[in-house]
Amino acid sequence: MTTQLTTVHLDLVPQDSDRLAVLCGPFDDNIKQIERRLGLEIVYKDAHFQIIGEHRYAQACNDLLKELYIETQPIRGKTATLTDGDVHLALQDLIANHRLLEIRLAEAKTGTQSLTIKTKRGVIKPRGENQSQYVSNILSNDISFGIGPAGTGKTYLAVACAVEALERQEVRRILLTRPAVEAGEKLGFLPGDLSQKVDPYLRPLYDALFEMLGFEKVEKLIEKNIIEIAPLAYMRGRTLNDAFIILDESQNTTVEQMKMFLTRIGFNSTAVITGDITQIDLPRHQKSGLRHVIEVLNDVEEISFSFFTADDVVRHPVVARIVKAYEAFERKVEIESEKS
Template sequence: MANTPRKTYVLDTSVLLSDPRAMIRFDEHDVVLPIVVITELEAKRHHPELGYFARQALRLLDELRISQGRLDHPLPVGNQGGTLTVELNHSGQEALPIGFRLGDNDSRILAVAKTLSNAGRTVTVVSKDLPMRIKASAMGLDAQEYRAELAVDSGWTGMAELDIGSEAMNTLYVEGRLVHEAASELPCHTGLVLHSGRGGALGRIGPDGAIRLVRGDRDAFGLHGRSAEQRVALDLLLDPDVGIISLGGRAGTGKSALAMCAGLEAVIERRHHRRMIIFRPLYAVGGQELGYLPGSEAEKMGPWAQAVFDTLGAVVSSEVVEEVLDRGMLEVLPLTHIRGRSLHDAFVIVDEAQSLERNVLLTVLSRIGQNSRVVLTHDVAQRDNLRVGRHDGVAAVIEVLKGNPLFAHVTLTRSERSPIAALVTDLLEGIEG
């Protein structure tokens, strides 16, 4: 530890909004918070999605102020010799190249980092914001994404293949379940493609560790699964004991259609829930806040919610859609409307979950009340939020919940869209990779 060069980490607001305790997690190094970060946290205190995390960060700073005194001098944090400073100075634009002297908050944070670097300190700008890291690097500063919350990418798809032999296959078909040593180490609700000398089957791991047979003829509101992954996903969606279901996969694999038909089945046919609520993040508008779009609130929400109705229209009749809307059995809402709500007796779908930061997603899950279930649909290749990387957000939540009996995840791979759409999706994923 003594041989590690001491570094100075300049944190921006996005880091503290993703992890309010990030300021004390840098071991023996120095952490600097430009004063404008405090201003931005204050402005976010009442934000419907990020307000809780802004308040947590501010409370921690206040606790340090009470216990340590002034924050504008390095104060010790942790037990490894690290310090924290709220930097009041060095936010002038003189240290920045002319093209970066924009007078905005990012420029003020970069000015602090550049001034400290010019003074001989080994400085790294830490941010969850991709453009911020690019700008820091462009002016010669070291820049890193905040990584303490990132998931280790295990490549887990929620599916596995096993060869179980003909006798075991017969037992599975006759009894509907099978205890098999090869499945003992797999997470709960892992979907299985099973092989034997006499044929194959689909299954999934139950909470007791046994393999349960997944029948291919199950349907949700008339929708049948075509691929192995879709059939396993459908089996999970129709199991009321699985409270959180994650459906990943590229565009056109049927994530939203499966989730919505399962919701209609649960609400209309089985009456397990009173209504289906579909939340979509506002990033789906393409970065524009609804307040800046023309028209009334209903006119602003129309194009934004149309993707949901397009999907529903492809799998059910327009009469069904009109009926569930008229009877109040279907709501399509922006995620900001979840603030202060407890969602009871509902089948909840969070669409486009890849654009949600980890803490925001966990806040959403915490709103799920009695007799409710939630489905997360996501495609990490289509992130609209530049603060979310491939391995945080929903990916981190999947890794944390994997193996819990209340949680299941399946990555869908077979595209149900046209060959042209599939080709373009492949090209986009190649660029992303």
């Protein structure tokens, strides 16, 4: 069904060029942020604004611009300011008050609209209840964790959500990272430059991007730094705004690395952390940051945890049976060790 667009006209009064400049931001950055987040177009001349988009989003934007314009009133003769953070928080309140996200999720639950991820290469639909809940959590929370065995779609669905957010202009870039920890074997010296050294660790992320965007598009976006793929160590000291960030293989982070990563997240950013706590490749004396964070953040608002089991594996059926066999064997070992 084609989305019906509407145009909402808005005149901001009193007309004040200084206040309008504050509202729009330098180089219209505030207007662009609103357009990206709400998926609409804003055209203005002086104090007259045209908002073009889906009806409920256009009406919500109309209310938002009025509220932000009130915030531009001079205080004790001093010119007011509107930072990226101010606009981001206003958008967060707007989305909550107008229930824009809840409408999409409710439609999916009632069957009037499936909870799908749309990219230019096609539509990706979650399989099963756990995958649907995982996607719902990513859409409705700033930070989401996907925890479970290999083959349950944790990374693939996270990358799909990131691609959709980028194509809808809800974020400016995608950042994919994972710790460079060898899986139980020493690879020794790796030839080549930095990119060539870390690429083997990041290959699953590349594969998902190539499938959803195509090789040439991915290469162009990487060249423009719109997509960045880097080892976790390169996140230290950064603040990541307007980004969709995915930390893959997070079971191989230390407690310090996990804390460092989570505190990098800035305004208008979404973070998804995936991992499998049964496949930790850290030295035995180091505690996994993923295991630790489950205990620390389990009750924090705007952070969600999705747990997958062998029943959610979407690879070859034998993979699910392998995962279950390992789980049964590990339970048996634990019981025997407790008895002894």
